[in-house]
Amino acid sequence: MNQNDEVILKVESVDLGYSALQVVFGVSLEIKKNELVGLVGGNGSGKSTILRAVSGMIKPWQGRILFKGEEIPGLAPHEMAERGLAHVPMGRQLFPNLTVKDNILLGAYLPRLRAKRKANLDKVFSLFPDVEKFANVEAGSLSGGQQQMVAIGRALMLEPDLLLMDEPSLGLSPLYVKQVMQTIRRVADLGFPVLLVEQNIKQVLQFSDRTYVLENGKLVLEGPSSTLEGHPMIRKAYLGL
Numbered sequence: 001m002n003q004n005d006e007v008i009l010k011v012e013s014v015d016l017g018y019s020a021l022q023v024v025f026g027v028s029l030e031i032k033k034n035e036l037v038g039l040v041g042g043n044g045s046g047k048s049t050i051l052r053a054v055s056g057m058i059k060p061w062q063g064r065i066l067f068k069g070e071e072i073p074g075l076a077p078h079e080m081a082e083r084g085l086a087h088v089p090m091g092r093q094l095f096p097n098l099t100v101k102d103n104i105l106l107g108a109y110l111p112r113l114r115a116k117r118k119a120n121l122d123k124v125f126s127l128f129p130d131v132e133k134f135a136n137v138e139a140g141s142l143s144g145g146q147q148q149m150v151a152i153g154r155a156l157m158l159e160p161d162l163l164l165m166d167e168p169s170l171g172l173s174p175l176y177v178k179q180v181m182q183t184i185r186r187v188a189d190l191g192f193p194v195l196l197v198e199q200n201i202k203q204v205l206q207f208s209d210r211t212y213v214l215e216n217g218k219l220v221l222e223g224p225s226s227t228l229e230g231h232p233m234i235r236k237a238y239l240g241l
């Protein structure tokens, strides 16, 4: 088996919901090493719910989730992080009154990473020179796009085997959306697999390797992003062509 074919995340026919309300129905997806995979769907289609299940915040009603080949029943989010899963939540959730540098350093809270904090911070800064410029500035004073870079930098401090990103382009101006997407592509090309959740299918198809399309909690389409761009359903329903 080619090393890059290694499956990092495998979601097998999961049903998910809250108390009695089912919101995700039989969803299966997988991410291989070095892949940038999109999961797109409208507001309320179940995207964040799937990410919550992958990061251990909620348990599947049915089906299994395998991370690096192992099932993850009942692991807490911090245990998932310990195993190499980084979740960049919606809205970035930085500490606005802490400096950019301190926000990024907070990503390295796990004991196994403390000794590598300095080296990893330097790596993040070399990856995002724009972020380094603002190292000593309060995070809250940066633009939304810059804050998103900081949030991604913080996640990289975990040396993750998989990055989950929940709508990183939300609320950003088109210029920053493109920058953030390019950054995520760069991160994936460095060898960090990414599951990228977005509403904006057009952007995702442009930057991801493969894409899954979710509607009302069910997958309706999946495939290589370059193929989906020309798919009649996508052209009609999402791209207005």
Ligand SMILES: Nc1ncnc2c1ncn2[C@@H]1O[C@H](COP(=O)(O)OP(=O)(O)O)[C@@H](O)[C@H]1O
Residues within 6 Å of the ligand: 018, 021, 023, 041, 042, 043, 044, 045, 046, 047, 048, 049, 050
């Ligand atoms: N904590 C919760 N309790 C109850 N229902 C929820 C909760 N979070 C989300 N939902 C519902 O689950 C459905 C899917 O939500 P979500 O996964 O957040 O969608 P998306 O991220 O695609 O916008 C929605 O109908 C939403 O109202």
Ligand SMILES: [Mg+2]
Residues within 6 Å of the ligand: 047, 048, 049, 090, 166
């Ligand atoms: Mg969401």
